[in-house]
Amino acid sequence: xxxxxxxxxxxxxxxxxxxxxxxxxxxxxxxxxxxxxxxxxxxxxxxxxxxxxxxxxxxxxxxxxxxxxxxxxxxxxxxxxxxxxxxxxxxxxxxxxxxxxxxxxxxxxxxxxxxxxxxxxxxxxxxxxxxxxxxxxxxxxxxxxxxxxxxxxxxx
Numbered sequence: 001x002x003x004x005x006x007x008x009x010x011x012x013x014x015x016x017x018x019x020x021x022x023x024x025x026x027x028x029x030x031x032x033x034x035x036x037x038x039x040x041x042x043x044x045x046x047x048x049x050x051x052x053x054x055x056x057x058x059x060x061x062x063x064x065x066x067x068x069x070x071x072x073x074x075x076x077x078x079x080x081x082x083x084x085x086x087x088x089x090x091x092x093x094x095x096x097x098x099x100x101x102x103x104x105x106x107x108x109x110x111x112x113x114x115x116x117x118x119x120x121x122x123x124x125x126x127x128x129x130x131x132x133x134x135x136x137x138x139x140x141x142x143x144x145x146x147x148x149x150x151x152x153x154x155x156x
Contacts, residue, residue, distance in 0.1 A: 076128035
């Protein structure tokens with residue numbers, strides 16, 4: 001009986017491990033000469049919400065998610081489309097997205113699950129995901145037709 005309970009808990013524990021392994025604080029941005037807008041620190045959490053095997057989840061966490069995280073961090077700039085200066089982003093804003101990615105790394109679907117009260121933050125997050133694609137292709141052993149990720153961006 002105890003073994004069955006542990007088998008039920010394993011997917012939840014693995015999901016928690018994925019979030020803890022991938023939640024990395026983004027590097028604090030620095031001001032360039034002449035900039036007078038306030039800068040916030042940012043964090044990004046990535047969770048795989050697709051139903052996949054534990055082995056695939058672990059393989060993706062170790063080999064694939066760090067590349068996805070790096071691309072998102074690189075492209076997440078608090079810029080509005082068509083502007084040249086960053087808008088002020090108020091600390092405490094959270095944006096949650098659901099993104100479906102193909103095996104070749106293409107973004108197939110993007111949905112905002114939770115928008116920030118600050119529309120500039122929501123737009124900068126959507127822009128970061130759109131400009132980050134294509135992501136690295138899935139590792140060869142992953143047979144999934146697509147992966148759904150839950151991305152949580154937070155301005156701290």
